[in-house]
Structure formats: structure tokens, C-alpha cells
Amino acid sequence: MKILLSDVKKQYGLIEKLLLRAFESSMYLVQVQMKQGTELLNVCDDKGDILRFHSQLDAKLPFKGLGIQNTVLVHESPYNEMIGMPSGEKPEPLQVKLANPDDDYS
Incomplete structure (x- = not known):
């Protein structure tokens, strides 16, 4: 599903998690x-x-001032077979905790 950025900006304190894919x-x-x-x-x-x-800095900028407390970078690789993993298996995506938009001073 989709949500408009303008609607997200009205949701101060109601966002559980911000995911950057x-x-x-x-x-x-x-x-x-x-x-x-x-x-x-x-x-x-x-x-x-x-x-x-x-x-990722540009992606977080529109969310500054919204009180987001959980920001995660998610990366899925389509090249698993190139590093010796079976092509049929789909491993869990890499998830890395990032600084929240309000805490990022870039």
C-alpha cells in the first residue's frame, strides 16, 4: 500500500519504523x-x-521533525548464487540500524 508524503508529515509520533530499502x-x-x-x-x-x-541522507531528510525513533536500512541482494549460495534459497535481507532523521546532523 501507499501513503502520501504529505500525509506522513501529519503523523508526528505515530511512525513506528522508517525503512530505507x-x-x-x-x-x-x-x-x-x-x-x-x-x-x-x-x-x-x-x-x-x-x-x-x-x-540514505536524502531519503531521511523529508522525515526530520517527525519524532521517528527506529530507522533501518534494508538491503536484499539478487546475487546470492555469485557468492556460492544456492540460487533457490532466499536469505533474510541485511538490516542495519541507522541514525534517526532527527538525530542525523548531515
Whole structure:
């Protein structure tokens, strides 16, 4: 499901988790999980297009001032067979805790 960035900005203190999904070529997509639900929502612009960013710092910038306390970078690799893992197995994605948008002074 999607949520507009303008709607996210009205949710001060209600965002449980901010997920930055890393993809090839320095592309990041952003998802939020609200405190009242377990569903991940893709953040999109006012036209309904999913927002894309070129760095994790750029991806966090629109979320400054929202009181987010849990920010995670998620990276899934499509190249597992290249490093000796069986091609049929899909391992859990790498998840790394990041500084929250309000704590990032970049």
C-alpha cells in the first residue's frame, strides 16, 4: 500500500519504523510502519509515484521533525548464487540500524 508524503508529515509520533530499502545504483525507496499497524506503506509523492532517493541522507531528510525513533536500512541482494549460495534459497535481507532523521546532523 501507499501513503502520501504529505500525509506522513501529519503523523508526528505515530511512525513506528522508517525503512530505507537500498537497491542497485544508489537508489533508495522509503517505507513507513505506523504504530497502529504492522503493514509497511510505500511513501509516494502527491501524484502517487513512489519516492526515490540517491542517498540514505536524502531519503531521511523529508522525515526530520517527525519524532521517528527506529530507522533501518534494508538491503536484499539478487546475487546470492555469485557468492556460492544456492540460487533457490532466499536469505533474510541485511538490516542495519541507522541514525534517526532527527538525530542525523548531515
